[in-house]
Amino acid sequence: MRYSKLFIPTLRDDPADAEVVSHKLLLRAGYIRRVTSGVYDYLPLGLRVLRKIESVVRDEMNMAGAQELQMPMVQPGELWEKSGRMEKYGPELLRFKDRHGHESCLGPTHEEVICDLVSRELRSYKQLPMNLYQIQNKFRDEIRPRFGLMRGREFIMKDAYSFHADEDCLAAEYKNMFDAYCRIFTRFGLKFRPVEADTGSIGGSDSHEFHVLADSGEDLIAHCGACEYAANVEKAVSNRQAAVADQTELxxxxxxxxxxxxxxxxxxxxxxxxxxxxxxxxxxxxxxxxxxxxxxxxxxxxxxxxxxxxxxxxxxxxxxxxxxxxxxxxxxxxxxxxxxxxxxxxxxxxxxxxxxxxxxxxxxxxxxxxxxxxxxxxxxxxDLRQTRTGDTCVHCGGDIALSRGIEVGQVFALGTRYTKPMEVLFQDQQGKRSVATMGCYGIGISRLMAAIVEQCNDDAGISWPLTLAPFSVGLISMGKSNAVLEASESIYSRLKEAGIDVLWDDRKERPGVKFKDFELIGLPFQIVVGDRGLNDGQVEAGWRKNERRPVPVADIVSVVMSELQPVEMEN
RNA sequence: CGGGGCGUAGCGCAGCCUGGUAGCGCAUCUGGUUUGGGACCAGAGGGUCGGGUGUUCGAAUCACCCCGCCCCGACCA
CATH class of the missing domain: 3.90.960.10 (YbaK/aminoacyl-tRNA synthetase-associated domain)
Incomplete structure (x- = not known):
């Protein structure tokens, strides 16, 4: 892609109303723009990143045996009446009437719709288990949208729903999804932690949240320094050294x-x-x-x-x-x-x-x-108190510490919380009518984009991991001599032929402007073509974070391939 | 919704206290000079000062109401 043809509106100054680094950077680097409170446009660069995040998630979900489908954003009120959540979900559920006066709502989540679908088609235990997922926009009329993509009203989520004939099967799928989530967040190169979680308004029995560790996180998580125990403070249990005093008169x-x-x-x-x-x-x-x-x-x-x-x-x-x-x-x-x-x-x-x-x-x-x-x-x-630092672990006696986290995923073992009211029934092996058990598994795709930027940035801008960058390579041509233009053009097409995602900065800008923009945008690998090196038949190449090295023009494609390939193999 | 702050050109801001019809930097456009880390010179375009009502000879400026945004709390991917 040529820079001059791409819509990348970068900003020199931080927008005044952005607070956290991911919000500032995504705005400044031209990835997103705000449309209204908690609602954003994803500009071409933003969409490319989103697609890459989605494809990793899809890949792992498919490998874990789930199948993709797509459900609607607009949902009929009846379904929510049936599950009992019409009243319970509260004002976060955006309701409206269509022209016929029919009660409808924008889907904040899809338990009702999926249960409705499955209940119509499910007959026999032989059809179970199954795990269906979608990657789709959700709308929750949040009390306070904030921090850009971190807490939007409209956001993109991968949500999966599994159905089972019995509890053991659900437990196995829960574990399967838990493991898949660990693989997904590992592939993104994130520092993350699965923690025990409260089930909140979704309900159910077991639940874990996946948190990206970041100081800007909205959640507090408690974790043991000595064992694997970790939990959201909403749920965390711990022992505390109680102060004691002698018995005295009242x-x-x-x-x-x-x-x-x-x-x-x-x-x-x-x-x-x-x-x-x-x-x-x-x-x-x-x-x-x-x-x-x-x-x-x-x-x-x-x-x-x-x-x-x-x-x-x-x-x-x-x-x-x-x-x-x-x-x-x-x-x-x-x-x-x-x-x-x-x-x-x-x-x-x-x-x-x-x-x-x-x-x-x-x-x-x-x-x-x-x-x-x-x-x-x-x-x-x-147990009514909130766990704090200085407490000790109930499992091993180790010290409990608190960290901030961004919740990017959650898995729930729902049991029959929805399948019962929604009548998701099937005939079991004994020929009896039975209620399916259910699990649900969410990943905040758009929030992930923000969470990744929170962990991957420096003073100059965003520093995408190679797997998620909108382009792998930034090609910067400096000056406007014919030699530079021709060499750049040829390198550009050779890289494209080699299947490398390259963004060629062909703008008539001064070098400083180009360097600053590329660092802001955060492409992982840079190639610089200038008269200085070209006289010796060389260009410069290197990772965003390191020094660039001279490379003979003839070798540039193979050098890029060999630099990029091993990193891609790791993921 | 409660508490705090803000709304002036695409972005960042000054002007408001002490009313006299709008300014700076960046960005944009034209011409020229520049070209290895956000260039320089000359010129130009762009604002119903968030909206309404009121006070006043006169309102960006004062008062009241409304709308929107940001921050702190309850929500969640």
């Missing part, structure tokens, strides 16, 4: 206008870990929708709201209002676990604790010497 003390855990600890001169922090939540969804619960953790811990939601069987939880706190006998800022009329849930780390300071449920007062076993009636203990 006392009420004045703490005028001292409310936060830090301030109370300072004011009373006690270790913040010997504080008991009480948070009051309202339950959203589920059997106890609307009811209020009190939750206690140590002063230096945070309540993990996802864990809490699971414990109380809620869709989610929200902090209670002052009035709601008062309704259970609490006083905002001074809430404690004693004499509350609501359910009181305590984190395991508080079981048997003594000598604690806590809110007194009186204005401007706390209690000291609180003894959980002695002073709290009807306490229930659960």
């Amino acid at each position: 006392n009420m003390v004045d703490t005028p206008a001292v409310t936060s855990a830090e301030d109370v600890a300072d004011f009373l001169s006690v270790d913040i870990a010997l504080l008991l922090k009480t948070m009051v939540y309202r339950i959203i969804g589920g059997a106890n929708d609307g009811s209020i619960v009190a939750v206690c953790v140590r002063g230096d811990d945070q309540v993990q709201e996802i864990k809490l939601a699971h414990v109380v069987g809620a869709d989610s939880v929200e902090m209670a209002t002052d009035a709601e706190i008062a309704s259970i006998g609490g006083v905002t800022g001074f809430v404690g676990p004693q004499n509350l009329s609501s359910r009181i849930l305590l984190d395991h780390s508080l079981e048997g604790a003594t000598g604690l300071a806590a809110g007194a449920n009186h204005q401007d007062a706390h209690v000291t010497g609180l003894d959980i076993a002695r002073d709290i009636t009807s306490a229930e203990f659960f």
